[in-house]
Amino acid sequence: MEPLIEEAALEPKGASIDAMTAPTGDLKKVETRHKSPTQIALARLRKDRLAMVCLGIFIFFILIAVFAPLLAKLEGQDTTTLHQDLIDEYGFPTISFTSEHWFGIEPRLGRDLFARFVYGARPSLIVAISVTFITAVIGVCMGLLSGFLGGWIDRVISWVIDFVLSLPYLLFAIAAPAVILSVMGDNPTEADVSQVTRSRFIALILVLSFFGWASLARLIRGEVLSLREREFIAAARVLGVPTHKVLFKELLPNLVAPIIIATSLALPTYIVAEAGLTFLGVGLVEPTPSWGLTISNATTYYRADPLYLWLPVLAISILVLALSLLGDSIRDAFDPRTRR
Amino acid sequence: MTTTTEKSGIKRVEGAPLLELNDVKMHFRAKGEGLLARGTKWVQAVDGVSLSVQPGETLGLVGESGCGKSTTARLITRLLEPTAGEIKYQGVDIAHMSERKLRPYRREIQLIFQDPYSSLNPRHTVGTIVGTALRTHGMVPKGGELKRVQELLEVVGLNPEHYNRYPHEFSGGQRQRIGIARALAARPKIIVADEPVSALDVSIQAQVMNLLENLRKELGIAFVFIAHDLGVVRHFCDRVAVMYLGRMVEEGPRDALYETPQHPYTQALLSAVPDIGVVRGVPPKHRIRLVGDVPSPVDPPSGCRFRTRCWKAEDICATADPALERKPVGDTVVACHFAEPPVESIVAEAV
Amino acid sequence: MLLYILRRVISAISVVIVTVVCSFLLFFAAPHDPAGVICGPKCTPERLKDITNSLNLDQPVVEQIGLYFKGIVVGRDYSAGGVTRHCDAPCLGYSYILGVPVTDLLARAVPVTLSIVIGGATIYLCFGVLIGTIAARVRGTTLDKAAVGTSLVIGSVPYFIVALVIALYATFLPKSQYVSFFENPFQWAAGLLAAWLCLGLTNSAQYTRYSRASMIEALGQDFTRTARSKGISERRVVYRHGLRAAMTPVITIFGVDVAYQLVNTIFTERIFQLPGLGTRIINAFNQYDLPVLMGGVIVGATVLVVMNLVVDILYTVLDPRVRLG
Amino acid sequence: GSPSSKNDTDKGDTGKLQAQQAATDPNAKGPAAEVAGAKKGGTITIVAQTTPSTLDPTDTYYTDSNEIEKLTFRTPTQYDIRDGQPVLVPDLTDLGTVSADKLTWTFKMTGTFKYEDGTDVKVEDLAYAIKRSFAHDVYPNGPAYQLSYFKDGDKYKGPYADGDNYSGVETQGTDTLIIHLAKPFADLPFYLTFPAFTPIPKAKDTKQDYKNHPLSTGPYMFDQYVPGTSLTLKKNPNWDPNTDPARHQYADAWSFKWGGELVTLQQKVLNSAGDDANSLAYDEVDASLIPQLTGDKANQLVKGESPCLYTFNMDTRKITDINIRKAIAKAYPYDALSKANGNNDYTSEPASTILPPGVPGHTKYTPLPDLAGTGAGDPAGAKKILTDAGKLGFEISWYYDNTKPIPQQISNIRADALTKAGFKVKAIGVATADLRSKVGDYDAPVNTGQAPRGWCSDWPTGSSWLPVLFESKSIAEGQSWGMLQDPALDKKIEDVANLPTDQATGKWAALDQEIMGMYVALPWYYTKMAVVAGTNIGGAVGDATVGMPFFPDMYLKS
Amino acid sequence: MSDIDPTTTPSVPQGGNMTEQTVRAPQTVTRAPRTRAEGEEAYLEVTDLHVQFPTADGRVQAVQGLSYSLPLRRTLAIVGESGSGKSVSSMAILGLHDRKSTWISGSIKVGGKEVVGMSEKDLMSYRGADAAMIFQDPQSSLHPFFTIGDQITESYRAHHNVSKRAAKARAVDMLGRVGIPNPSRRVDQYPHEFSGGMRQRAMIAMALVNDPKLLIADEPTTALDVTVQAQILDLIADLQRDFGSAVVFITHDLGVVAEIADDILVMYGGNAVEHGPVEKILGAPLHPYSWGLLESIPAVSGTPGPLHPIPGSPPSLLAMPSGCAFHPRCEFRDRVGGDLCRTLKPELIPRTADQGRTSRCHLKEPDKVFETEVLPRLP
Numbered sequence A: 001m002e003p004l005i006e007e008a009a010l011e012p013k014g015a016s017i018d019a020m021t022a023p024t025g026d027l028k029k030v031e032t033r034h035k036s037p038t039q040i041a042l043a044r045l046r047k048d049r050l051a052m053v054c055l056g057i058f059i060f061f062i063l064i065a066v067f068a069p070l071l072a073k074l075e076g077q078d079t080t081t082l083h084q085d086l087i088d089e090y091g092f093p094t095i096s097f098t099s100e101h102w103f104g105i106e107p108r109l110g111r112d113l114f115a116r117f118v119y120g121a122r123p124s125l126i127v128a129i130s131v132t133f134i135t136a137v138i139g140v141c142m143g144l145l146s147g148f149l150g151g152w153i154d155r156v157i158s159w160v161i162d163f164v165l166s167l168p169y170l171l172f173a174i175a176a177p178a179v180i181l182s183v184m185g186d187n188p189t190e191a192d193v194s195q196v197t198r199s200r201f202i203a204l205i206l207v208l209s210f211f212g213w214a215s216l217a218r219l220i221r222g223e224v225l226s227l228r229e230r231e232f233i234a235a236a237r238v239l240g241v242p243t244h245k246v247l248f249k250e251l252l253p254n255l256v257a258p259i260i261i262a263t264s265l266a267l268p269t270y271i272v273a274e275a276g277l278t279f280l281g282v283g284l285v286e287p288t289p290s291w292g293l294t295i296s297n298a299t300t301y302y303r304a305d306p307l308y309l310w311l312p313v314l315a316i317s318i319l320v321l322a323l324s325l326l327g328d329s330i331r332d333a334f335d336p337r338t339r340r
Numbered sequence B: 001m002t003t004t005t006e007k008s009g010i011k012r013v014e015g016a017p018l019l020e021l022n023d024v025k026m027h028f029r030a031k032g033e034g035l036l037a038r039g040t041k042w043v044q045a046v047d048g049v050s051l052s053v054q055p056g057e058t059l060g061l062v063g064e065s066g067c068g069k070s071t072t073a074r075l076i077t078r079l080l081e082p083t084a085g086e087i088k089y090q091g092v093d094i095a096h097m098s099e100r101k102l103r104p105y106r107r108e109i110q111l112i113f114q115d116p117y118s119s120l121n122p123r124h125t126v127g128t129i130v131g132t133a134l135r136t137h138g139m140v141p142k143g144g145e146l147k148r149v150q151e152l153l154e155v156v157g158l159n160p161e162h163y164n165r166y167p168h169e170f171s172g173g174q175r176q177r178i179g180i181a182r183a184l185a186a187r188p189k190i191i192v193a194d195e196p197v198s199a200l201d202v203s204i205q206a207q208v209m210n211l212l213e214n215l216r217k218e219l220g221i222a223f224v225f226i227a228h229d230l231g232v233v234r235h236f237c238d239r240v241a242v243m244y245l246g247r248m249v250e251e252g253p254r255d256a257l258y259e260t261p262q263h264p265y266t267q268a269l270l271s272a273v274p275d276i277g278v279v280r281g282v283p284p285k286h287r288i289r290l291v292g293d294v295p296s297p298v299d300p301p302s303g304c305r306f307r308t309r310c311w312k313a314e315d316i317c318a319t320a321d322p323a324l325e326r327k328p329v330g331d332t333v334v335a336c337h338f339a340e341p342p343v344e345s346i347v348a349e350a351v
Numbered sequence C: 001m002l003l004y005i006l007r008r009v010i011s012a013i014s015v016v017i018v019t020v021v022c023s024f025l026l027f028f029a030a031p032h033d034p035a036g037v038i039c040g041p042k043c044t045p046e047r048l049k050d051i052t053n054s055l056n057l058d059q060p061v062v063e064q065i066g067l068y069f070k071g072i073v074v075g076r077d078y079s080a081g082g083v084t085r086h087c088d089a090p091c092l093g094y095s096y097i098l099g100v101p102v103t104d105l106l107a108r109a110v111p112v113t114l115s116i117v118i119g120g121a122t123i124y125l126c127f128g129v130l131i132g133t134i135a136a137r138v139r140g141t142t143l144d145k146a147a148v149g150t151s152l153v154i155g156s157v158p159y160f161i162v163a164l165v166i167a168l169y170a171t172f173l174p175k176s177q178y179v180s181f182f183e184n185p186f187q188w189a190a191g192l193l194a195a196w197l198c199l200g201l202t203n204s205a206q207y208t209r210y211s212r213a214s215m216i217e218a219l220g221q222d223f224t225r226t227a228r229s230k231g232i233s234e235r236r237v238v239y240r241h242g243l244r245a246a247m248t249p250v251i252t253i254f255g256v257d258v259a260y261q262l263v264n265t266i267f268t269e270r271i272f273q274l275p276g277l278g279t280r281i282i283n284a285f286n287q288y289d290l291p292v293l294m295g296g297v298i299v300g301a302t303v304l305v306v307m308n309l310v311v312d313i314l315y316t317v318l319d320p321r322v323r324l325g
Numbered sequence D: 001g002s003p004s005s006k007n008d009t010d011k012g013d014t015g016k017l018q019a020q021q022a023a024t025d026p027n028a029k030g031p032a033a034e035v036a037g038a039k040k041g042g043t044i045t046i047v048a049q050t051t052p053s054t055l056d057p058t059d060t061y062y063t064d065s066n067e068i069e070k071l072t073f074r075t076p077t078q079y080d081i082r083d084g085q086p087v088l089v090p091d092l093t094d095l096g097t098v099s100a101d102k103l104t105w106t107f108k109m110t111g112t113f114k115y116e117d118g119t120d121v122k123v124e125d126l127a128y129a130i131k132r133s134f135a136h137d138v139y140p141n142g143p144a145y146q147l148s149y150f151k152d153g154d155k156y157k158g159p160y161a162d163g164d165n166y167s168g169v170e171t172q173g174t175d176t177l178i179i180h181l182a183k184p185f186a187d188l189p190f191y192l193t194f195p196a197f198t199p200i201p202k203a204k205d206t207k208q209d210y211k212n213h214p215l216s217t218g219p220y221m222f223d224q225y226v227p228g229t230s231l232t233l234k235k236n237p238n239w240d241p242n243t244d245p246a247r248h249q250y251a252d253a254w255s256f257k258w259g260g261e262l263v264t265l266q267q268k269v270l271n272s273a274g275d276d277a278n279s280l281a282y283d284e285v286d287a288s289l290i291p292q293l294t295g296d297k298a299n300q301l302v303k304g305e306s307p308c309l310y311t312f313n314m315d316t317r318k319i320t321d322i323n324i325r326k327a328i329a330k331a332y333p334y335d336a337l338s339k340a341n342g343n344n345d346y347t348s349e350p351a352s353t354i355l356p357p358g359v360p361g362h363t364k365y366t367p368l369p370d371l372a373g374t375g376a377g378d379p380a381g382a383k384k385i386l387t388d389a390g391k392l393g394f395e396i397s398w399y400y401d402n403t404k405p406i407p408q409q410i411s412n413i414r415a416d417a418l419t420k421a422g423f424k425v426k427a428i429g430v431a432t433a434d435l436r437s438k439v440g441d442y443d444a445p446v447n448t449g450q451a452p453r454g455w456c457s458d459w460p461t462g463s464s465w466l467p468v469l470f471e472s473k474s475i476a477e478g479q480s481w482g483m484l485q486d487p488a489l490d491k492k493i494e495d496v497a498n499l500p501t502d503q504a505t506g507k508w509a510a511l512d513q514e515i516m517g518m519y520v521a522l523p524w525y526y527t528k529m530a531v532v533a534g535t536n537i538g539g540a541v542g543d544a545t546v547g548m549p550f551f552p553d554m555y556l557k558s
Numbered sequence E: 001m002s003d004i005d006p007t008t009t010p011s012v013p014q015g016g017n018m019t020e021q022t023v024r025a026p027q028t029v030t031r032a033p034r035t036r037a038e039g040e041e042a043y044l045e046v047t048d049l050h051v052q053f054p055t056a057d058g059r060v061q062a063v064q065g066l067s068y069s070l071p072l073r074r075t076l077a078i079v080g081e082s083g084s085g086k087s088v089s090s091m092a093i094l095g096l097h098d099r100k101s102t103w104i105s106g107s108i109k110v111g112g113k114e115v116v117g118m119s120e121k122d123l124m125s126y127r128g129a130d131a132a133m134i135f136q137d138p139q140s141s142l143h144p145f146f147t148i149g150d151q152i153t154e155s156y157r158a159h160h161n162v163s164k165r166a167a168k169a170r171a172v173d174m175l176g177r178v179g180i181p182n183p184s185r186r187v188d189q190y191p192h193e194f195s196g197g198m199r200q201r202a203m204i205a206m207a208l209v210n211d212p213k214l215l216i217a218d219e220p221t222t223a224l225d226v227t228v229q230a231q232i233l234d235l236i237a238d239l240q241r242d243f244g245s246a247v248v249f250i251t252h253d254l255g256v257v258a259e260i261a262d263d264i265l266v267m268y269g270g271n272a273v274e275h276g277p278v279e280k281i282l283g284a285p286l287h288p289y290s291w292g293l294l295e296s297i298p299a300v301s302g303t304p305g306p307l308h309p310i311p312g313s314p315p316s317l318l319a320m321p322s323g324c325a326f327h328p329r330c331e332f333r334d335r336v337g338g339d340l341c342r343t344l345k346p347e348l349i350p351r352t353a354d355q356g357r358t359s360r361c362h363l364k365e366p367d368k369v370f371e372t373e374v375l376p377r378l379p
């Protein structure tokens, strides 16, 4: 890597100790700013228009989720009221977009689609973000320990990583919620709707987290293995820096880039996973508004009421696309080798 | 001899050399064998190295790539725990000391790394890097860190205002200076410099060499200076040790070693250095051409390790391992059955 | 090399064993009433007792696990209602709902899933790598941008939607069905075409990106420069030197990815109506056919572990540097 | 009533229904009348989302497997579909004669028949099949009337446990089957149409493996069977059309495929591209496809009658106060539920009686208040009733399937409506599989919505309804609507049931209305059959006995 | 993974018949005095070469108007600081820069053929056959997945229509010629089974397999030990003699230059600052940068004195200093009147009467300055 600043100095021969300190007035003096690599990456990111648009989209969806009640109020609808007067005898809506129902209504039940759409962003984002967070924390810790400490700890953790990665996660995801429900003490005979909703939510997060941390841990472990050989770690040890400080003060800052990248790529995966599991009937339950549920319900209406299906599909796709592109941009921004 | 114990927990034996290595061995388990190979193989990276350094003295360590120089450096700084042998610091064996007991010693034995790029944490500012020792060992009162670090930066010829900059904003030579400042911060008694200049361009290399030279003179720090560039070592060191395949083959005062090398390997090494002198009318020197490559440290030759490439090798070389000893002639200690000064001067005379 | 494979095999076996134990604990030791569920709505107490007995639910968990492993190794008998049902080794339990040993059910399902995954993988590896390579060669051009853009867009549509769209709209494809390869290879391929296409489409998109990145990396390597300096054709440089090096990381990703493929096949099978492991497991879940569910998970894990092993071995074959270690 | 194996459980145990006639034709002879325009050849593909769990004849009770097995198993008696109406005809035996005390039935075989392997069907095989049907522990899903009606039916545990010595059935000579009853069972000839009574040679009974390849006597035999996945049938060369008054052998083969996505399957059938033209989907047509059923596609809809009724049951043991039950009825949001359930006039009709229209004796009396299967519900009115009864805040509880959206939605709508009416609601979500056992457990801590949530005629008379569902014994048999324990009512029902079929018919309606007045089950809807068939499918008419297309008449148009 | 291979361990020199001799003489090599093929026509001719890389940060002017020529049988050493454009300019000779992302102007003639702008097809037959290259890092420059033999035969078959077997025989032959023991076995091994020195030898064998008339060696020994470096230098010199080719040798190490080169081209900041015969330039260079280089090298022999490094660091190729590129670091810029160094870029002009000796400096009488001021400081 080239130094960012070019300061050539000129001193009489012999006084070489200070050779580099005093800049000559001769050079075009490049202005120096104090920037960490992260700041530099962020600066590059800010200049990346596509990344900014994608970030905008992500924030837009987050805002939708945060202000869902407000938006629904604005429209004047809620997620559960049935408008069956607007449904014909075969269950089809008799209206499409109206000023009352901005996105129309659901077939069969006549619930307002806009309200369900804005509220539906919540579970997707909550699940995706919390799973991403949990997997990031676990994955990073495991990867750090495994890679840095080596020895039997590494062997055990690596094996667990291999193990988790070898499990067909969806099969477990299908089977586990029921078990988790009962383990959590939600005796099915007692569980009411809100309890079920809550435990499904937790089950979903637990299952996705359980299977999600391993790949990040493997990635981090690999990074740590190569960073561990870097001499600055040896330098810290020579200075007598204790191990925990080496781990968290010396190593961790260097893992920020891969972590952010992995995270930004994991987020869309979990959004899709939530929808997919719900589609398979092991995700969230009615009447929770969720894109996954809407898609799952709407698939039968793909022809009869296409917008019912395609609106949430489009939303998910756009969100996922934006996040993937953002992930790519972040990767590029953090990689000093890419110059675009 | 009397042993004293300091507040910090460091013990010293009066009159002992600053650093002493006695028959130190470091064997690594070689990768990629096991059940299918006959027994476990070991990389004999360092296999019986002895040396000593007095306070303020500079010892050069030269040898081909892979001969165990860096491993020796890591042993001295206790980044590695030796397989066998003693590492005495001021008479106290630190070879197997626990990390906790070792901490006060760490301050006094510092390391400068070859690679100015990978030896600085890219996510830390210069201030943080240089101040690490101060914080870790509580060497300055609160708030005094900045001042001390800036002093150090000045000592190594960096602008103290660069305190908040990141390593990547510096050139290779400047980075190496940061590394040196980091080592100096600990107020070491001995610095092990592992090829501190070989990653640098000649012109920058000279800058750093001069800096080290000045530090040595002014602060009286002892150095173990590792390099494969014989010119650089000659420039810097009082005594020089030559290593080959994990063993020390020759050791002695600089001039003696350079002018009357006794070990065939030292002779070959010196003769192989391309010398710019030829173009200035110096008669071209005879270069000893060694046959073949360095054997693998996994399977070193029996007896004298150099015998496979040595023109003097005889049967005894394959069976008897020559001891490192002083020969009747010459000022160096040498490990060779047939040690003698070169027949004709291999090293071209100075102009 | 042999040692390496041996080590991998041992690790793989240990993974499978732990999977068995975990699934067992998950499904049988969890506070559920598998017997009652199997017994069904018109359950008589005798039958319930029978089932409890034959599932050994009245015994301590450790014993149950032991019996289960014994069943895997030597087979076991289940008796209920005066009838003894024999389950040959390797016995993964007995499905009361379908009245057959779980192994029989899974033995029929696994070839389907494998056919889908292997066929799909062949398609997307070929296409993805090819397109990725081309995109890497013409880096920065409209063609490259189109390839990358398309792959990104396809990649961001949830997989099951892609599958659904293909199933609903691509009616020109041969009817999706499963015919054993050994019975009629042509029908086998025709029947799985839609599913392959679906897997192929989504994953080609991904693999286009992987191989493009990997190819760009390979083309930037010193040895590519060396190859160019020899005066061989650019095509040879790219497809021989570049591709060979670019394949290894792609294979690595593939190894990790197989797990996700297996997951995707659940959607594939469900949407394309193929009687594979996924369908079997979903059905079992809906009917709480716990032995099948558990057997499915175990077999799924085994398939995955074996595939990973194969990929690892492939890796060592591809990269001569790994052969010694 | 035959519950169907369909998975959407809040629809309960399936079926559908309309005007059935208890017609019999004791003199029908083979061969069956040709279907107009029928052609031979080809493979008919039948697809369905729901999967029959077994095809063992003894274990068969669901409508789908019942219909499928009409292709393979001949039974003592059988229905033929004539002009869309089921007519009971002799199959292997005549329609039977009953002794004066009504406790002994004699059936005579009408000819000689062969199994698919060419061996002769013996009358002992018929007897053995009956004995086998008592092994209810091994075949728990099969029909169970024999357990209570046949002599010693409550004691005999089948041939595996108790051996061959069962006094309830005997054979005489080579062609006479005699069945001894514990109590009169006028509808026995109807009951003998169940596949459970197809002959099974004892020597070839492989017990739990028999289902993998049961011996065929019908026009088709098992070719390949993958439990839960697929079944192919091929022609049975040993079937003689001249002996069979009900079945045809038009297609060369049948291919059944189970699993998959409902709408996708049906859409493909509707599109009838290529091979799909030869297929039929027997799950009820999904509401989302109805807009497409116009023009040519309208002809692809096969409509028919179906013998079922869906209700919302209330446990009178736990909700003892009839006013509470009336309040529930008052508040009940029939219309919303129907829409949420996807009901429409292709597939259903609001119900106001217990006997569906197809059952002889059904009378469409003026519906009782709030029991018409329609209406938006009147929470205010309900609240008033509840307040008057001093039961405001009474807790209503039920189980629902929380793995599928529609049952969840239905439960939510119901819960909302009842909450509004002043009830406290506890809706307990359970997994599909759990649901079956939970709702079947009458001791479970819920007071509404127990099984069976729907009922279908096992044969077209009132005696397959009221005696089964409302007598005190129904509770023990797990088939009670309302958990009535009223000896007086029991007697009234028994009296009618013991009348000969034709005399009983007129009396069911009055009982129907009386029970309805007790507010034990809220009638919801009668089902109709509406399935889609490929353009090349011919001869698909409804089989009202099970609410499925009648397979034996189906052929391919080209 | 390690090079545990009996053949890596060279055999002990045969000693049985030499028992009377107490001490055996080492095998020594003395470089023969160079005989220079004078007046030959230039085989490689670089004229006003510019190489630029457009990047997001601006246009990197890696080479800025480089000109030099080189006849057959001569060795040109290019020296200069890291980043001074040594590699970039020599890669241009082989046409190895990506057409799309590189901007090249000027002319490079090799054996009369113009390389700049050459068609892809012509480049194919030119590369490897007329000119070949040895790269710095043999570890990364050899394809890890192909055997050494594969890689050499590929190069050979690209230019010769021969059978695989014949090509392999040729590869074995070449490996033998570059001094790899047991070549017929080695030919089927992978690069990772070779030691560093052997890899570099294999690279050389690969470069020379088509008898190219121009060999470019880009720091071929930087990654190697001195003893192995000496072997490789000998090898290149020997091969050059045998093949009669022109060699461009890029290095940092002036010692190596002194040993191997006939001519030197000193580069600084993308340009030549001095060019001429090796004895002249190393003996009495005329450019302050060359002086600085000489002063920076600690000598192996003689008494060590203080070093006099060039202060500062090399210029950024994005923002070149105005005037002389070296002036910010130049100790003598004040000797030139009128701020010339800062404002005017000096030309590469012939110096003294010496044949073909040029330098780029405003300083008057640099030879005098060298002798009086610089020479005494040299180690």
Ligand SMILES: Nc1ncnc2c1ncn2[C@@H]1O[C@H](COP(=O)(O)OP(=O)(O)OP(=O)(O)O)[C@@H](O)[C@H]1O
Binding pocket: B028, B029, B030, B043, B044, B045, B046, B063, B064, B065, B066, B067, B068, B069, B070, B071, B072, B228, B297
């Ligand atoms: N951790 C290790 N595991 C196994 N082998 C090692 C390890 N560290 C070093 N070696 C081996 O020990 C030998 C000596 O290595 P060392 O790095 O000390 O050499 P060196 O003299 O410093 O070489 P260089 O000049 O290239 O830096 C080498 O063969 C090396 O491969």
Ligand SMILES: Nc1ncnc2c1ncn2[C@@H]1O[C@H](COP(=O)(O)OP(=O)(O)OP(=O)(O)O)[C@@H](O)[C@H]1O
Binding pocket: E053, E055, E060, E061, E062, E080, E081, E082, E083, E084, E085, E086, E087, E088, E089, E317
């Ligand atoms: N593809 C490229 N894009 C942008 N800049 C480049 C590119 N290739 C080389 N450069 C720049 O051109 C300059 C000259 O590089 P070159 O490799 O020729 O230096 P060099 O003299 O060979 O140095 P070294 O001794 O380190 O090999 C460097 O500053 C380098 O960063």
Ligand SMILES: [Mg+2]
Binding pocket: B069, B070, B071, B195
């Ligand atoms: Mg080293």
Ligand SMILES: [Mg+2]
Binding pocket: E086, E087, E088, E218
């Ligand atoms: Mg270079």
